[in-house]
Amino acid sequence: MKNNKTRTLCEAAIFIAMAEILSFIKLYEFPNGGSVTLEMLPIILFAVRYGCGWGAGAGFVFGTVTYLIGNKFSIDWTTIICDYFLAFTALGFGAGLLARRKWSVFYGTVIGGVLRFLAHYIIGAVVWGKYMPDEFFGMTMTSPWFYSLLYNGSYMLPSIILCLVVFAALYKPLKKYFTAEDLKLAQ
Template sequence: MESRAVKVITEGALAAGMSVALSFLKVFQMPQGGSITLEMVPILAFAALRGVRAGALCGAASGLLQMMLQGYVVNPLQAVLDYPLAFGILGAAGLKDRGLGLILSMALAGLLRLGCHVLSGVLFFASFAPKGANVWAYSLTYNATFLVPSLAISMALAIPLARRLKNRV
């Protein structure tokens, strides 16, 4: 195996592991799951550094590990939506690696993750919505309550981290 490939795989494994470790440090916990954490920081920074494909694999690995260690699964499709897909899609942060493009790529990645959780909420957790409430609006509001702050904090940390790491690669 080429030494560059080994380096990227090692960095991805470290980023996935750091993401899982950070998922246990919760700033705020929602009643039915979801929390404000820094778990996206390593994945966003790694994706910005190594691109969409490597970032998606790193995120999916992190999601699978989180599902195994602290996951809540009610259905196989829900498991895929809430864990490997939701975290793998953070690889979209690697679409652009500089300036405004980097900021927009990370924001897009976070919004795509939010979309995975909203769809999961509508399909599998609609019973938590108040009677008569629109389940799409409820799921969006519920999930955005923790994901938007998590994304903002994560981007504030991941952008300078990615820039600093880019200068060392």
């Protein structure tokens, strides 16, 4: 049992480090935070291997590390809590809900990605909405909820799709890792 916990903690550290590295490789970055990256990929993979408890923990640690050493963008304590701690904890929790199943990486990407989006969406409307521009994507902005939907959706949706594409490309050769079959063999 102790070896299993040690292995899990070591994998968590490796996956969190990989996620942090991927967070610096940005395909596109928005001016007020949020970017299209593959940073969710390792957290999702870890969560689908070990479940929602471990996944939420890894997401929380990743959010903390990202805030402390990453490109942080916040205006007060609520944005720090929601955009970093809560959003990535929700990602790991949601991704781990259907752990160790045949299509877990795909379900986990969608569920975890949507939960992460919801955290960004709510704080975006409640706090960031005060700084809403008059015009965004060529549309007149009148509602902070609509602005938050557009802003956060414009980087979260491509990030979710990008993760799904990478998982689809790697599914066949890495299936035993995506379904955690290798963990069953190690016991």
